[in-house]
Amino acid sequence: MKITEKKRIRNSEKYMSHINEGGKANIGVAITAEVARKLQEIGFKTLLSGESLVPAPKFGPVSKFNVNGKDVPQKDKPKETVYRQQHWSWTDWGGNSHSRTVDIPYQRYPRKWIPAPWVELMIVQSGENKFVIAGDTITKGQTEETDIVHRINLMLAIFKQAEIFQENLERYEVPRTVKLGWDILPEGEMPWETFKHHLTPVLNSKSKGKKIIIAERLETISKYNPDFHAIGDNGYQGYIIFGFTRENLYIFENAEYGNATYVFEGDWEQLSKMTKAEIIASNIHKHRFVHLDGWKRQIAELFPHHTDKKIS
Known part of the structure; x- marks a missing residue:
């Protein structure tokens, strides 16, 4: 199933509904001329099968999280006192320069650290067709939902599209909805x-x-x-x-x-x-x-x- 015209998704359920429990799939996009230009922009050199890299943080919040991880405020817990440092410098009346670094207290919600997923993009080939996929093969019902959503959002952030392929990189034939009588x-x-x-x-x-x-x-x-x-x-x-x-x-x-x-x-x-x-x-x-x-x-x-x- 191809996902377009979205900047980000919140859950993957409707995009995975055609896949049976335990079914395996890959998240990626087929390499077109436009996708190839984007791959070179993010650092791919040869576009040969097997070439891989982790996108730089500069491609937006999703790629930044992918590399750096993030702190998430825990708003269900009471605020705590933490400190940030600030450097002060001044000149006194006698023209003498002074400076010092001070710790300034402030209140904030406790943070929970979420490690960087560090998902790699990899060039793969099936027959005459090439694809770029996000991470390894996923398994419905076993791969964490947050992992699936992150990979889709990473593709959307960079390529403005994402697709869920079969394990062998064939496209799923998603049945069309047919309106039936009762x-x-x-x-x-x-x-x-x-x-x-x-x-x-x-x-x-x-x-x-x-x-x-x-x-x-x-x-x-x-x-x-x-x-x-x-x-x-x-x-x-x-x-x-x-x-x-x-x-x-x-x-x-x-x-x-x-x-x-x-x-x-x-x-x-x-x-x-x-x-x-x-x-x-x-x-x-x-x-x-x-x-x-x-x-x-x-x-x-x-x-x-x-x-x-x-x-x-």
Whole structure:
């Protein structure tokens, strides 16, 4: 996946979502005439495979951190007294020169030292094509997120682009998003053990920790015995609908970590064609439950007459 028109990213999740856990990749750019000129500007001589260097600090904050490391203020801790030196010089009334160095106290937050990553850029070749890559091969789920983000930001700072390649330097074929209609699963009571198999494609792209949390939410709603489920990615991309027609309730639960649960009454199909922004702006949802402590209780209060029985 190619990243352009960004000066810096905060996290790599959406750029790595097409890579399976344990998958290996390289962060870099293909060498074009423009990239080659930039490589020579930062100090590369031959542009032959195997040539490498650590970019100088002069290319901005990211390259400066890459070489020098940095102190990060710990604003969750009380300030402390530290000192800086200052040199004073003066001439007295008699024309005599004097000078001294003094320590001046001031208050600041404690600093945490983050060592320099010291990521090298290296020229590599695959077939007829040359690339410059940042550091060695990364592994999704094992390489630290901060390391991945730093490498991408280093490429963006120097080349104004970055790309995530396969381990063999082939480009990933990232599937295009295709808008599909809702897939209405068979009506009637569907036990969780049966329903969860339909969610495999939805959950497979999530990390292990997020997969557990999302599955637990979906299982919680399923125990109230919806009479239909719908999976789709129309206006409410990523949402799964639990239909409780007897109660005239339709629960829209998102398969993305961190999104809220929406509860509607009425024509769920028409509602599902609206975007989330349209839904929120028109305030037509009956409830909006944020995924925090108390979420399970809020779901339970929708079904006051439900007898809590073990999920089959």
